[in-house]
Amino acid sequence: MDDDAARPGTARLPVPVSLLDRSRTRRGEAPGDALLGTVERARRAEELGFRRFWVAEHHAVPGIASGSPPVLMAEVAARTSRIRVGSGGVMLAHHRPIVVAEQARMLEALHPGRIDLGLGRSLGFTAPVRRALGVERYGPERFAEDLAAVFAYLDDDGPVTAMPRGVDPPPVLVLATGSGLGVAARLGLPVVVGGPLLRGDLEPLSAYREAFRPSDRCAEPQVIISLDVMIAATRQEARELLLPEAWAMAESRATGAFPPLRPDPPERLTARQEGVVEQQLALSVHGTAEDVTHELTRLVERTGAVEVLASTSTYDRDALAQADAALAALRGDGLT
Known part of the structure; x- marks a missing residue:
């Protein structure tokens, strides 16, 4: 990648930018190397001035090494000092609310003011994984109940005390699809949305904003958009860097x-x-710094987003590091 991928004079994005790293494994590497790569990427992200660094939860997936966000968050937070560290996300279908609350409190106690708790309701990737996790169905109403239970423990209103006590609850965000948006609106929570929703009808986002009930955690509706973002010297090079992830998706469908x-x-x-x-590839934003700035700005304006969460991955770690640096140069604000 050319160092001029983010050229001086390129317009900046109108909102902050953060990173979501899914600890992607790579052919020819030990799976554990993916976790070390995530931690190193977080350290660089802090140096570059990104606002947040989030990690993911996936179980028994050969392509993703991260199955326990709280464990990885603890290591990332310990190896950095300022950047916010979050879960993108913890899947409530797989955990008891008190365990989620206590893990969040422990992280917040160890790293005050730096923890974000992103919660979702996705089930395991395949039927055998879902059976191993012991959850075959998990609807929006159960999700709403479990979210309310997490809040009760975080606010010391639960039937027992989530430890450690005396810790300010971290911000909670919902990784939302159609039904999740409705739950977030009722509970007054910010949302993280991505995928086809960003390219299609935005009625679900309008419905979220109209139904939003202000809460102590969030006074008004807030939307963070998440998608793959790749910057390179040319649009073709950026496309080629996104192909390994696209090939993996195609293989998984088969x-x-x-x-x-x-x-x-x-x-x-x-x-x-x-x-x-x-x-x-069509769901991503890729190209030169100028291309990416223009397209992301349009998406932000179209969705009313307050932040962009880039979930980019590629096989070439050096190219990914250069792409992160180019994206950081476009951010609306950050640590610096």
Whole structure:
């Protein structure tokens, strides 16, 4: 990648930018290397001035090493000093509310004012994983009940005391799809949205804003948009850097297993898989710094977002580091 990918004079984004790292494994590497890569990326993100650094929860997925956000958050927070560290997210379907609250309190006690608690309701990636986790169904009403229980423990209103006591509750955000948006609106919580919603009808976001009930945690509706963002010297180079993730998505649709990132394409891609690759690329924002600034600004204006959470990954770690640096140069604000 050319050092001029983020050229002087390129306009800045109108909102802050953060990173979400899913600890993607890579072909030819030990899976544990993905976790070390996440921690190192977080350290660089702080130096670059990003606002937040979030980690993910996925279980029994060969392509993702992070199955326990609180454990990884603790290491990231310990290796940094200023950047906010969050979960993108903890899936309430897999955890008891008191455990989620106590983990959040422990992290906040150890790293005051730096923890974000992103909560979602996704189930395991495949039926065997869901069976292993012991949850086959998890609807929006159960999600709302569990969110309310987490809040009760964080606010010392639960049936027992979540330890440690005397810790200010961290901000809570909902990783939302259609039904999750409704739950977040009723409970007065900010949301993180991504995927096809950002490219399609924005009625769900309008409905979220109209139904929003102000709460002690959030006085007005807030939307963070999350998507893959890749900056390179040319649009073609940025596209090529996104291909390993798109190939993995295409393979997962055919095999049911989300694989590690690879530097070259599978030997054969069916027409359907090629369609998945193009669909995945279409959901991203990629190109030169100028391209990315223009498209992200349009998305921010269209969605009314207050922040961009970039979930980018690629096989080449050096290229990813350069892309992060180029994106940091466009941020609306940050640590510095």
